[in-house]
Every structure is written in C-alpha cells, then in structure tokens.
Amino acid sequence: MKVSLNWLNDYVDIGGVEPAELAEKITRSGIEVDDVDNRSEGLKNIVVGYVKECGKHPQADKLNVCQVDVGEVEPVQIICGAPNVAAGQHVVVARPGARLPGGVKIKKAKLRGEESHGMICSLQELGFDGKVVPKKYADGIYVLPEDAPPGEDALPILGLDDTVLEFDLTPNRADALSMLGVAYEAGAILSQEVKLPDTSHSEVAEPASDLLKLRVDAPEADPLYAAKVVRNVKVGESPEWLKARLMASGVRPLNNIVDITNYVLLEYGQPLHAFDYDRLGTGEIVVRHAAEGELIETLDGTERKLKAHHLLITNGREPVAIAGVMGGANSEVHEGTKTVVIEAAWFDPASVRRTSRDLGLRSDASTRFEKGVDPNRVIEAGERAAALMEELAGGEVLSGTVLFDELGKEPLRVTVSPDFINERLGMKIPFEDMEGILQRLQFPYEAVNGLFVIDAPTRRRDIAIPEDIVEEIARLYGYDEIPKTLPVAESVPGGLNPYQAKRRIVRRFLEGAGLYQAITYSLTSAESAQKFALETAPETKLLMPMSEDRSTLRQSLLPHLLEAVTYNVARQNGSVALYETGSVFLGEGADGLPAEVEHAAVAITGEWSGSDWQGSSRPADFYAVKGIVEGLMDMLGLTARLSFRKGEMDGLHPGRTADILLDGERVGVIGQLHPTEQKARDLKDTVVAELNLQAVLTRETEPLIYSPVPKFPSISRDVALVMPRAAEAGTLEAAIRSSAGSLLKEVHVFDVYEGDKMDEGMKSIAFSLTYQNPERTLTDEEVTEAHSRVIAALEAEGARVRS
Template sequence: MFVSYKWLEEYVNLDGMTPEILAEKITRSGIEVEGVEYKGEGIKGVVIGHVLEREQHPNADKLNKCLVDIGAEEPVQIICGAPNVDKGQKVAVATVGAVLPGNFKIKRAKLRGEESNGMICSLQELGIQGKLVPKEYAEGIFVFPGDAETGTDALKRLALDDAVLELGLTPNRADAMNMLGVAYEVAAILGRDVKIPETSYQPGTEKAEEYIAVQIEDREANPMYAAKIVKDVNIGPSPLWMQTKLINAGIRPHNNVVDITNFVLLEYGQPLHAFDYDRFGSKEVVVRKAKENETIVTLDEQERTLSADHLVITNGSIPQAVAGVMGGADSEVREDTKTILLEAAYFSGNTVRKASKDLGLRSESSIRFEKGIDPERVRLAAERAADLISRYAGGTVLEGTVEENHLDIKPKVISLSADKVTKVLGVSISKEEMADIFKRLGFSVEEAGGKLIVTVPTRRGDITIEEDLIEEVARLYGYDNIPSTLPEVTGFTGGLTPYQEKRRKVRRFLEGAGLSQAITYSLTNDKKATAFALEKSFKTILSLPMSEERSVLRHSLLPNLLDSVAYNLARQTDSAAFYEIGSVFLKVEEQTKPVEKEHVAGAVTGLWHKNLWQGEKKPVDFFVAKGIVEGLLEKLGVQEGIEFVQSERKELHPGRTANILHNGSLIGFIGQLHPSVEKELDLKEAYVFELDLHALFALDVPAIAYKAIPKYPSVTRDIALVVNKDIASGQLEDVIKKAGGKLLKEVHVFDVYEGEHMEEGKKSVAFSLQYLNPEQTLTEEEVTKVHDKVLKALEETYQAVLRG
C-alpha cells in the first residue's frame, strides 16, 4: 500500500511531523513501513510555463520553436521536439540551471542553429513512470489545466513535492489498504481525530428505481448489491489533484468517472464499477454464477472463458463484468457516455479469488475483496463517488439507491480481562489506559463485571477474540515499553541437543568454507515445488495462499535458493556462494499431512579463487562443490560408506551429476545446473548440492578417536592405470583401498587422460598411494608386496593395466 503523506494530512493532523518520524512510529506500532520515497527528490528549477508562440523549426521537420513565458521579465525561446506542443498551453519547463532526475542539468544550447533556453518536459522526464502517465500524454509533453499560474513551482502542482510511504501489510490488516484505514491507524498512534470526507449533493427529481432493478441469484457469493444512476455526465480528464493522487498511489489516470471510482477505492477501500448505462443493455442487474464456457471480453480487450464457479454481473442475459475482478468492454465508460450505472457491492472473498486465479486477472479491486472489505462502507463509498461525479463530471445523481441486501455482519463485541492482559504481556496496564487505547482506535468501550466490553467496528475484521484485543493494547502501549524478562526456571542448565549441535557444525563449516547463509520462503509456485526433489512426493497446496508464487510447500531448497543467486548476479555480483538449512515438506499419500524434513542445500557460481597478485583465479567447478560436500561429511564424521555415483537428474547436467549414497541409501546429490536451467535463470555455470540432514544426523557416528602423529616415514607410489572409459575412478579407488589393507593410508586421483595416444575406448587414471606403518619403518619388500597386491586386484576386477 502506497500512502501519500500530503493526502494523509487531509484526514489526520500530522502537525508538521517528518515522513521519516511518522514511518518510524507506524513501524513501531506493528505495520512495517518498507520505505519512504520523495517523489521529486533531486529535481529543481522546474516551473509552469505558458507557450505564447509555436512555429516550425526552420532547419528541422520534427522540432518546434516556442516562445514561452516562465514568469521572468522576458519570455524565453525553447526548442521542443514533442509532437503535441502548441500555442496557449501551460507546460512544465526546466529552466536553465535546472536539475532533472539522474542529475541531468539543463544548459543553454543551440539546436540546428536555433537557441534553446530550457526544456519543455514530459512527465517521464520528471521521474514519473511511463505506465502511470495518462495515455494522452504518453508520447509527448504534459499540459496543465488553464488555471495553472505561470512561473509557479511545477513540482508542487504535480504533487512531486510529496513523500510516499510504502506499507508492508500482512494479510490480516486489510483495513489499512485504504487511506481512511491508514488515517485511523495514524490517529490512534498520535492520539488525534480522523476527519471523514463530507458528502453532499442535490439529487435530481427522477428516481433511480425508475431506471434499474437489482436481482441477486447467489446470496452467499454476493450478499449485497447497490446501484446508483447518474445522468448527464460529461466525460473528460479528472482534476489534476486527483490524477496526481492516483499516480502517487501507482494507478494510471483515465477519465473523470473511472478516476473517481479508483480514487474512492483508495480512499474507502471499497471497489466500485461504473457501467455505461446506455450500453448496459437492459433496466435490470442480475448477479448470477456464469454458465460453463460462457465468455466475456474484459476491459483489457481479452476474451475470457468463464466457468460455473465464477460470479458475473449481467443485464439479465449477457455478462457485463466478472464480479469483483474486472468489468466488460461492452459497457465500459467512453468519451460519449452520458448516463452512469454505478455499482457498489459486497462480494465473497473466496468467490473473487477463484475467478481472479482462474482468469489470471489480479486487480486493485480483486485484492481488496479477497482480503475483506468493510460492509459498513459499501453505501458510503457509493455516495462519495456519486458526489464527486456530480462535481467533476457535471452529472445529476438520481434520487435513491437501488439495492438488494442480505448482508448480516455486525460489529464484534468482546470482553477483556485486565488480569489476562497483565499475564500475557508481563506488564501492568490500568483499565483506564486500555480503554483509552481502544477509544483512540475508534472502538467503543464499556465496563461490566470487572471486565472491559469492547465493540469492534466492522472495518477491523481481523479482531475476533480476546487475544486480538491484547495485541492491540500491546502495540499501541508500545512494544518498547514492555520490559524484557527471562522465565523463572529451576533445575535446568540449558544446552544444545545433539541434533542442534550437528546443525551448528554444518552452519559453521559451510560459512568457514566461504558460503553465505540464505533464508528463503518455504512456499513456492506449482512449477518450482517439485524441482530438484530428493525423493518423490505429492504436492501440499495451500487452500488460501497469499499469491500464486507462494501457494505450494517446497520439496527442495534449491529453487528458491537459486532465485537468490540470480537476484544477486543481476545486481553486478560476479560470484555467489550460498547455502540454506531449512525444511522441505513431503507426503507419501495424497490425502495425508506432509512430513517436515530438514535439508541443507548449497549453490555456487563464478570465481572460487580470485586472481590476487600472487595467485591465479579459479572458477567454481564440480570438484570444488564436491570438496565442500566431502568436507562437510568429514566434519560430521560420516566418511565410511559414502559413495558418489554418477547419475542423471532432470534439472542437472547429465555428465556432471552424482547421487550421494551412504551404504547404498540415497542421502543427497551434487551436480552442475543443466544449461537450459542456467539460461532460464540467467546464470553462469553454477553447481549445487542438497543433503537430507534428517537422515544424516540419524546415522550412528563413532566417537572421535585421536591418534598420535606417526614417528616413521611414509612411502608414496604413483600409478597410471589404463581402463575402459565407462569405469569410474571411484570404482578403482574402492578396489585399491580394499587391497591395500592396513598399510594403505591415503589414495587420491591426480590425473585423468583421454588424449590421442590412448587406445579407442580407453582412458588413463593416475592415483597417488601413501603407505605407512605407524609402529616401524616400512621396508621396500613390505611396500612392494602390498603394492603388487593392489595392482593384481585392479587387473582381476577391471582389467586395469599400468600405462607404459
């Protein structure tokens, strides 16, 4: 929710408080302010100019030579390339010395031989996003209304001297998705009153019921529908003050009627829709469920196929809008519209969400219906919009409102015990202080039987039980005023469980290896939920997700972890190494609850070693990632029985992927991302791993046994073996270890060769073997005996021969 500071001042006296201080107070009371944006920050020297003359540039077909009054002693000449600039217009002029977004400074210049003393600006050049600019000014300069005063500050007239607070609202705080809701919140924080907009208009002599009737067929999906009729409207631009409020809230202006419905949506939180009455097609509104495969062309000019789950507004036969989501193109308000059918209704959030999801349409209207609107404001919002239409579109509002109302939502009455508040919060707050907090919030309070009886207005649908009231007391009393205390316990010394100790070891090792911890959502979308899954599982789908991107519980940590890697690389970070320890959610049978298992996953890309002055750069490869995993397993004491077996996984490179087995059981995998996945995520070569910590931590690990440092020297022998290409080095290593017995202490691969001097279908694998007897110095005969045994075992098992 974007909240204009200057607009908020119209409802609550902020007493000159800075936007930053206000943001801090709102955040400390429980609603996070994610940022404060100063709309015209860095811009200066932009004034309103009056174009006195315009003529074609003598040396350029697409340039205009304009004489502009900027409120100075003499008019100035400005060369302008905008196609819509003309004599008599009031325009935004960046004068010589002005600064525009991006620290772009305006200087005197000559364009094709003609002097230019400034710049006539479009809204985009003043920092307004193109998608928010009214369509008539999308390709040229902006033109002010004729009453704009020449030479005055253009930024002020465009509300670019405003600050916008971005509220990060949780799903339960739908009441703050409108300006009045935020005003109630701020008024409670500051102890001020809320100024409600006044509505007054003179209704016409005709009655609305003579023009329209309302019939609801599905009362559960639509318990209330109200319609008003406004005649003799003149469609045109809305007032500039209204347009700028919409733009600062992230909504593009269209025309006076549509802008008024959007303005009231932002002000009251009540979605409205204006139909062209003459194009509506009948004198009755029938709200019903759509017929299977019925179609409608929505305002975005897309044909939508409906199902029987979708609620539609019809003229008795043909759908004219998808209820709560979007109107139809057939009855939209156009330039020649003269009579308005104004809709104000209460639609079920579940019904609206179903249609929004199925049709792929998410609008400002649907968002508010999904989260819940205030039933008490349905009529109020309709009256407010009718009043504004009569003022700014010249319409005559017909007498009365035609409605069908089966809505039965009453204010909640909750009793609250002061003792319980003290017990829950750990601080003593008097009944008088509590009552004052509730009154500041706009709740009515009485005392009976030693308890506070609180009546909660319908706008606060999130408050239903005693604990909700306690939370309101806590946040308005001030979390900072509640002392921090430790629980009183006896006979408990504390400490980590074995599982927690192992988890801490994992975290410390990976961070010591150079990986940074990431924490991502447990929820993801339908496509990503099963990607990289270590084991097969049915999906766990939320019944009421916040969004489609957060609707399914994950089976793997990697999809969201890779999103974090991609996010960082997109911001000029050339290398990234992340890990995450978190839960995945798996279920063997579809109708059961998921089992929560803890995994660890890592993703690395870019350079592992940078080319410092004395070294060389080393990019990440498979063996870097494998080394991290092997080091982690060694740290956990899980070394015996571990195998890395080449395998194939859908999302990973077919030649650089391995399953990680412990005594034959799958505990994880490692590999390079498949090139198609790298391309999709816009990543360079990246390597990933994921391990089942739940299984790893459950393994019996022998206690650490320390050994004395050997007093006797070791003997190293290197061998290069020629074997078939399909034999993995790990298989050869297993044979070497078994044959080498107690004297063989270390074995590792140091070279693989498949060059032109090698026989077809063969490769050379070189191993370094270290022999050691901790009790005495090894003789040449002892080493040769064991070494020959190793070579014989290799020859018998894999027909391996020494390379000549």
C-alpha cells in the same frame, strides 16, 4: 496500498511529524511501511511556462522552436520535440540548472544551431510511472490548466510536493485499503480525531426512482444495492488535484466521472461503478446469476464466457457488468454521456472471489470485495460520489436513492476483561490506559462490572474475539513496552542436539572451503527425479503439479544443483562452487509419508584457485572435491573409517568416479560429469559429489583424546611399484596399512608414471611411508622389518618393486 500524506492530512492532522517518523510509528503499531517516497526529492527549478509562440525548427522536421513565458520580463526560447506541443499551452518547464529524477541536470544547449534555455517536460521525465500517466499525454508533454500562472513552482500543481507511504498489508487489515481506514489508524497512533469527507449535495425534485427501477434476484449474493442517478453531467478531464492524488496512488486518470469512482474507492475502500444511463437502454437494473455459457464483453475489451454461479448486473435483458469485478463495455461512460447511474453495493466476498478466480480477472474492486467492505459505508460512498459529480462535472443529483437493502449492519460485540488482556501480554497495563487506547481507536465500549463490552466497528472486520482486542491494546500501547523475561525451568530449551550441531559443522566447513550454499526445489521432473541418485526407491508424484518440471519429489540433490551451475555459467560466471544440504525422498515411510533422507551435495566448475601475477590457476578437478570430502570427514572425526573405491554412475565419467565408503558401506559418490552430460549442459569440466549426510552424521565417533606431540624423530621410506594400469592405488594403500603395524603413521601417493618407459598396460605408483614411535627413537632394524612386511604384502597384491 500507496498513501499520499497530503491527502491523508485532509482527514487527520499529522502535524509536524516527519514522514520517516510517521512510517516508523505505523510500522511499530503493526502495519509494515515498505517505502517512504519523497516525490520532490531530486527535483528543483521546475516551473510553469506559457507557450506564446511555436514554430518548426529550420534544421529539423521533428523539433519545434518555442517562445515560453516563465515569469520573467522576456520569454525564453526552448527547443521541444514533443508531438503535442503548441502555442497557447501552459506547460511544465525545467529551467537551466534544474534537476530531474536520476540526477539529470538541465543546461543551456544548442540543438541544430538553435539555442534552448531549458526543457518542456513530460510527466515521465518528472518521475511519474508511465502506467499512471493519462493516455492523452502518454507520448508527449503534459499540459497544465489555463489558470496556472507562468513562473510559479509546478511541483504543488502536479502533487509532487508530497510524500507517499507504501503499505505492505496483511490479509486481516483490509480496513487500511482506504484513506479513511489509514486515517483512523494514524489518528489512533497520533491521538488525533478523524475528519470525515463532506457528502452533502443538493438534489432536484425529480426522484431517482422515476428514471431507474431495481430488482435483485440473488439477495444472498447481493443483499445491498444502492443506485444514485446524476443527470446533465459534462464528461471531461478531472481537476489537477484529483488527477495528482490518483497518480500518487498508482491509478491512471481517465475522465472526471470514472476518476470520481476511483477516488471514492481509494477514499472509502468502497468500490463504485458508473453506468451510462442512456446506454442501459431499459431504465432498469436487474441483479441475477448468469446463465451457463452467457457472454459479456468487459471494459478491457475481452469477451468472457460465464458460469451459472457468476453474479451479474444486467439491464433486464443483457449483462452490463460482472458484479464486484468489472463493468461491461456496452454501458461504459464516454465523452457523450449525459446521465450517470452510480452503483454502490455490498457483494458476497466468496462469490466475488470465486468469479474473479474463474475468469482470471483481478481488479482493485474485486480485491476489496473479496476481503469484505464496510456495510455501513456503502450508501455513504455513493452519496460522496454524487456530491463530487455535482461539484466537478456540473451534474444534477436526482432526489433519493434506488435501494435494495437486506444486509445486517450491526457491529460484532466483544467482551473482554483487563485481567485477560494483561495475562495474555504478561504485563500490567493500567485500566485507564486501556480505555484511552479504545477511545483513540474509536471503538465504542462500555465498562461494565470490570469488563470491557466493545462494539467492534464494522470497518474493522478483523475484530471478532477477545484476543483481537488484546492485539489492539498491545500494538498501540507499544510492543516495545512488553517486558523481556527469560524462561524459568530446570533447563532452558533451545540447544542443538548432536545431529544439528554436526550439520552446522558440515555447513561451516563447506563454506570455509570456498563453496556457496544453494537452496533448490525439492520438486523436479519425472525424468530427473532419480538421476544421480545414490539409492533409488518408488517415486513420489504430486496429484496436481503446477507443471511437469515440478511434478516429482527428488531422490538426488545434484540435478538442481547442476541447473544452478549452468545458470551461473550462462551469465558469464565461469567459476562456480556450490553446495546444498537438504532432503531427498525415497519411497514411502512407515507413517505413510515420503521417507526423507538428508543429503549433502557439491558441484564445482571452472577455476578452483584463481591465477594472479605470482602463479597459475588450478582448474577444478576430481582431487579438489575428494580433498573437500576428506577434510569434512576429518572435521567429523571419521577419517580412519573413510575409504574410496572405483565407482560407476550414469552421467558421470567412467574413469573419474569413486564411491565414498564409511566403515566399508557406500555413503556417497564423487565424479566428474560425463563429457556428453557436460556438453548437454554447456559446461566445461565439472566435478560433483553427493553424500548421504544422515548416514554420516548418525555414525558414532570416539571421543577426542589428546596425544602429545612426539619428541622422537620419524623415518621415511619410499617405494615405487609397477602394476597393471587397471589396479587401484587404494587397494595397495590398504595392504600397506594392514601389514606395516603400529609404527606406520602416514602413507600417501607422491608419484604416478605411465610413460613410454613402462611396459604396455603397466604403470608405476610411488608411495611415501612415515614410521614413528612416540616413546623412543626407532632403529633401522625396526623400520626395515616393518618395511619388509609391507613389500611382501604389496607383492601378494600383484605389484612388484620398481628397480
């Protein structure tokens, strides 16, 4: 909902309150203000001009040379390319030195040899959205009324001397979908009275019922229908003030009759519809349900097929409108319309919503009917429209209203005690302050035996139970006034359990390693559901999926994570490092619901460390991700229980894939994408990993015990081994660790050689071993003895020491 403050000021005195301050007050009282749009910001030196002469540019067929009176002694010459510019028009002129939206500055210029002292503006150039510009001026300059004085500031005429607040309304505050509803809200906040619009008008002696008959055959869906008849109207453009208010609210002006119905919709929150009486053809309105398969062409030019539960407005023979949703093209007001029927009705919200959903057709009217309009404003809104048609279209209002009314309009009574309110809020609001708030809200009430007996206004359909009154008192007293208290208990809740604390360690480590967190869909396609899965189980499919791509719960995080990588690479972000922690769904759990298991996944492509003038870049590879996994396990205290072995998985490179083992149990996988998979995704070398995070974080770990830094030196020994290429270094490392004894502190591979100096099918791997005794200096004999055991163990594995 867009709220013009100039318009709002007609109903409630907002005085000297700055727009930003008013927006803050409204937000703090419960209605969020998304935006404060100062429509004149960045605009200056925009004036009214009168085009005295207009002729073709001598050097350009599509340009015109205009002599424009801008309130000075002599007219100025302006070159204009708009197709609709002509002599005798009053237009909007940006003088030299003027500023337009976007920081555009207007200067004197020469166009094809002719001087131009300014610019004749279209509404779009002044910052208006093209969707709200009248169609007549959509492709050209805007023409002002003939009484606009040349040289006068054009911003007030166009309604640009205004600030518009944009509300983000919650579903319960349908009352704020109208200017009067906002006025009541602003009045309550600022302690100001609300001035209601004038609905008075004159009437001719002829009764409306002589021209129009009404029959309602579906009173349960339309318990209130009121029609006013206005004749001798002159259809034309609306006055500037009306067009400006509609455009500020995001509505395109059409003609004075339609604009009046839209104006009253925004003012009262009551949708209206105007029928051309002569096009009705029968002098009768019948409200009924549609016949199955009945057709109607709506105002948007679309023929729609109806169902039996759709409510229609008909002329007794054929449909002329879909009740509460949209009018029909066959009864539309046009330039030749002379007599208008104004429809003001209350339609059942459920009926309107069902019809709107069935037809895929939402309108400003259906939005308000669905949320429920004020039954006590329906007839009043019709009278307001009749008064405006008399004033702005020269119409004659026939006496009386053609009416069908079986609608209950009594307010809902809510009884609540001040103690109940204070107990719920945990504070002590004085009785007098509560009374003052109810008066500011204009809620009729009585104080009876220490209770508030409140008749909730029908404009506030969200007030139904005592708790609603508690909310109203709290928000206008001020949420900031609610005292802050800490919970009192033996232990204050809110701490993390060990699993949650470890999960945070995982996320902090991965982010510290340079990865960005991704959050992807849990739903995927049936083809991708089990791709890259560490463990498969029966798939969980949705009964009514939104699409085939979101039909099945995932069993791996990697497919969507790789989609995110592909998306980034396709947009010239060639180096991507992402991680995700989330649930996969493996069959059915004991409770009958999908069994959720938390996983963590990593995907890296491009450069792992970027290049600069000091060195070269390092591409992402298997060992970068392996290092991340090892670092993570170290943070969790699980390094001693971690190991790797050669692995296989569809979609991963057969020679660059490893299983992650914890206590010998497979808990994850690391691998480079298979070349065909990379090509299909248009990726370069991409490495991924996925861990069963639940299995990792639930592992019991030994408490950390401090060990002093050793005072005694260590001794290193290197050993180079010759072994078949298919042999795994991890197997040899395990043999080293198991045979070296307690003196071995560290072992790592520092060289792998597969060159032409090796026998065919063989390779050389070199290990560095570090021995140390924390209590004394080692002797050569001790190290030699331990190292001999290592050599023997390696030879038992089929390796031989390289000479």
